[in-house]
Amino acid sequence: MIIRNRSKQLLIRLTPEEFAYFQICYRNSKFGSQSDYLLKLIQTTDNDLIRTENVIRETLLELRKEGTNLNQIARVMNQSGLVSNEIEDVLSNLDLAYQNLMRLELRKYAI
Secondary structure, eight states, X not given: OOOOXXXXXXXXXXXXHHHHHHHHHHHTSSOXXXXXXXXXXXXXXXXXHHHHHHHHHHHHHHHHHHHHHHHHHHHHXXXXXXXXXXXXHHHHHHHHHHHHHHHHHHHTTOO
């Protein structure tokens, strides 16, 4: 067993939403204490993790842009009477992809 001398203390303030999010991530982690969980977060500097986070963020941004474009196309088609089931399917698939990426974004801190 490793005995660590921890003489420094860190106090942070969180909003109720941030605290709830932290609690969810901590409970979904494999760590027995919040201290161990936070230490692992601090010590994790894996470049793959950082790259993955950036890819998710960029993909979410691109999906939002595509969704805006598709909604504009669908609006014009509906106004002109040229409704297409294919456009509705594309919008549904886009929404599903966005929801999946949001789930990945929420899990990024659940080590």
